[in-house]
Amino acid sequence: MAIPALLLALGLILSMTSCGKRTPTYAGPPDTVRQIVMKKWEIDPALVEVPQGARVELVVTSMDVEHGIAVPGLGIREPVQPEHPAVIRLLAQTPGVYPMRCSVLCGRGHDKMTGAIVITARSTP
Ligand SMILES: [Cu+2]
16 A cells, blocks of 8 residues: 555655744844854854844855755744845744754755754843
């Protein structure tokens, strides 16, 4: 029975790609703007640290070919074209380390294009 297996596989793929997470966003101006540069084969800076509660704007640019920024834990997935930065609004809510990576197969070193967004906990008075 190949069809049930196919449907199962399709459902699995759909649930992985549209995992239902949305980027928590905000209105008004950001508290902090972070520049992220994608190039063969790195994300610079690889670690982007933001404080919990901050209204963050990520401005992601590409220095060479088309890349994409994906932070699955924060519901972020945007294409990043040369000459066309991705501007992403993020409300930093839950402290943690959220892995980020390139989401466009851009060549040999694609798998090296990794990093993380780190939301640091607000210190309680
Ligand atoms: Cu890539």
